[in-house]
Amino acid sequence: MDIRDYNRAAWDKEVERGNVWTVPVSAEVIAAARRGKWEVLLTETKPVPRGWFPELNGLEVLCLASGGGQQAPILAAAGARVTVLDNSPKQLEQDRKVAERDSLNLVTIVGDMTDLSVFDDESFDLIFHPCSNLFVPDVRPIWREAFRVLRHGGVLLAGFLNPVLFIFDNRLAEKGVLQVRHALPYSDLQSLSKEECCQFIEKGEPLEFGHMLEDQIGGQTDAGFVITGFYEDRHRNHPAAKFMPTYIATRAIKP
Numbered sequence: 001m002d003i004r005d006y007n008r009a010a011w012d013k014e015v016e017r018g019n020v021w022t023v024p025v026s027a028e029v030i031a032a033a034r035r036g037k038w039e040v041l042l043t044e045t046k047p048v049p050r051g052w053f054p055e056l057n058g059l060e061v062l063c064l065a066s067g068g069g070q071q072a073p074i075l076a077a078a079g080a081r082v083t084v085l086d087n088s089p090k091q092l093e094q095d096r097k098v099a100e101r102d103s104l105n106l107v108t109i110v111g112d113m114t115d116l117s118v119f120d121d122e123s124f125d126l127i128f129h130p131c132s133n134l135f136v137p138d139v140r141p142i143w144r145e146a147f148r149v150l151r152h153g154g155v156l157l158a159g160f161l162n163p164v165l166f167i168f169d170n171r172l173a174e175k176g177v178l179q180v181r182h183a184l185p186y187s188d189l190q191s192l193s194k195e196e197c198c199q200f201i202e203k204g205e206p207l208e209f210g211h212m213l214e215d216q217i218g219g220q221t222d223a224g225f226v227i228t229g230f231y232e233d234r235h236r237n238h239p240a241a242k243f244m245p246t247y248i249a250t251r252a253i254k255p
Contacts, residue, residue: 024069067091166210
């Protein structure tokens with residue numbers, strides 16, 4: 001199976017299904033961003049601190065695996081020069097719809113978050129990478145490529161899942177029951193039974209991979225980044241969120 005192609009089609013379907021992360025922001029949100037009143041999410045509920053951002057006016061920003069008509073248009077309305085790279089063409093359509101509706105300058109590129117060869121070295125001042133690397137089996141190439149395409153002094157803002165979330169049986173968790181089932185690191189393709197995996201694929205749902213913090217955080221520092229900010233967040237609905245943070249966000253700089 002080509003995981004990239006499969007997840008591309010799966011996320012195109014998520015747009016059709018109206019997944020919350022595929023619904024574009026309103027014209028009112030864009031108008032407020034133009035007035036300097038804006039916020040964006042790396043995780044599910046907690047906005048990124050404004051102090052994590054450099055001055056956005058004229059800043060070259062890459063929204064990495066961040067399609068859906070949400071973060072990129074807001075950053076563009078706030079004054080940044082934004083490029084969005086995403087694996088799903090339909091997710092990028094959502095960004096273009098907002099750009100056309102509200103006269104924003106956005107560049108959209110279909111691509112793999114682990115391969116940024118379309119960009120030259122030191123092309124961007126800021127990379128905004130929300131919780132999307134659970135859809136690739138290896139996250140370390142993301143950090144290496146992000147480091148390469150950032151300018152010195154550039155900022156990487158990243159959100160990802162607490163890997164502990166993946167130890168639970170997801171079907172039971174959807175019913176509010178927490179039962180430990182899986183060892184880490186997690187993979188839909190390897191951790192589920194063959195029958196479960198086939199059923200999962202038949203539904204066309206995106207394949208997920210639970211990455212260790214050694215790769216999520218250690219992968220950033222190994223790539224050369226210096227971590228300068230950290231916070232945690234929680235799912236709205238997952239039962240584990242009653243007991244622990246389920247998201248992590250980091251701010252890192254390229255020295």
